[in-house]
Amino acid sequence: MAKAETPSPEELMKLDNFLCFAIYSANHAFTRVYKPLLDELDLTYPQYLVMVALWEKDDQTVGSLGEKLFLESSTLTPMLKRLEAMGYISRVRDRADERQVRVRLTEIGRALKEKASTVPLGIVDATGMEPAEIGRLKKEIATLRASLLR
Amino acid sequence: MAKAETPSPEELMKLDNFLCFAIYSANHAFTRVYKPLLDELDLTYPQYLVMVALWEKDDQTVGSLGEKLFLESSTLTPMLKRLEAMGYISRVRDRADERQVRVRLTEIGRALKEKASTVPLGIVDATGMEPAEIGRLKKEIATLRASLLR
DNA sequence: AGCTATTAAATCGCGTACGATATAAATCGA
DNA sequence: TCGATTTATATCGTACGCGATTTAATAGCT
Structure with missing residues (x-):
């Protein structure tokens, strides 16, 4: 059966395939929101x-x-x-x-x-995600961070 | 049956529960790697x-x-x-x-x-994740970014 | 006690990052 | 065609963010 293939170097070098860039740009997006x-x-x-x-x-x-x-x-x-x-x-x-x-x-x-108590709701709203989904994604990214800092 | 509850304001105000902070700090972690x-x-x-x-x-x-x-x-x-x-x-x-x-x-x-061709491999390695998993997470975060910039 | 090593902040230089504004070129409309 | 508007970069001021270094204080060792 077909195994997941290692992406080609070409694919690896496309900006939109970079996890780091997704995070980099999502961070800027949060700043703007x-x-x-x-x-x-x-x-x-x-x-x-x-x-x-x-x-x-x-x-x-x-x-x-x-x-x-x-x-x-x-x-x-x-x-x-x-x-x-x-x-x-x-x-x-x-x-x-x-x-x-x-x-x-x-x-x-x-x-x-x-005065700041309403801020988190505004942010949750802007994500367009359910609280549970937010929590799951947050956890995944925190795990990633831990791996990177190891 | 129990529905997912909306998190209390107290829980919402903890730094480690912030999705934005996970992304903010993961971004710094990437920079260091x-x-x-x-x-x-x-x-x-x-x-x-x-x-x-x-x-x-x-x-x-x-x-x-x-x-x-x-x-x-x-x-x-x-x-x-x-x-x-x-x-x-x-x-x-x-x-x-x-x-x-x-x-x-x-x-x-x-x-x-x-000369830069070996860089992506080093990064993938540092994430400790499988390429498929990386791709999935990248996609989720790109979707989040799009929501935030809407 | 006295000397050394370690620790905690602060400082400095450099490179992002953005909002507001400026400048210059192209486009649009009467 | 000419004046007003729009568009593409650049500039300026402010605030991160870090590595390298400095300063000051504590801990540790003999």
């Missing part, structure tokens, strides 16, 4: 992800945020400074270990969670 | 995607490249200038329509395709 929703909150898409991480667990170090978001301190530090300047978070050196910086929500930052 | 492979070619990951598009179809305008890659001229113009400075492509105003810039591979740029 989020833009109008996040403009209301004065957040960029990456900033929003940081806020989501903090709403889920307040008082984290730069390092632990970086682990969760898969970002380096060289990316986070400037972003966090902007969020601080906007009054959404505070950045304070840890008294017990002065190497670490503790990132905490301000009252305003915490309150923003309510 | 590509890095060592593309260093050999002196290309960044986005530059590589442009080259792939040109290897597939030479002599394109900035606009048509942008459509295929979902990028704006404000992103492409500087990128293309770098690829031109590296000697991989040429940028020439179209004689018939001076508004357009035709992007063409140089001999060196064309030759680079051979």
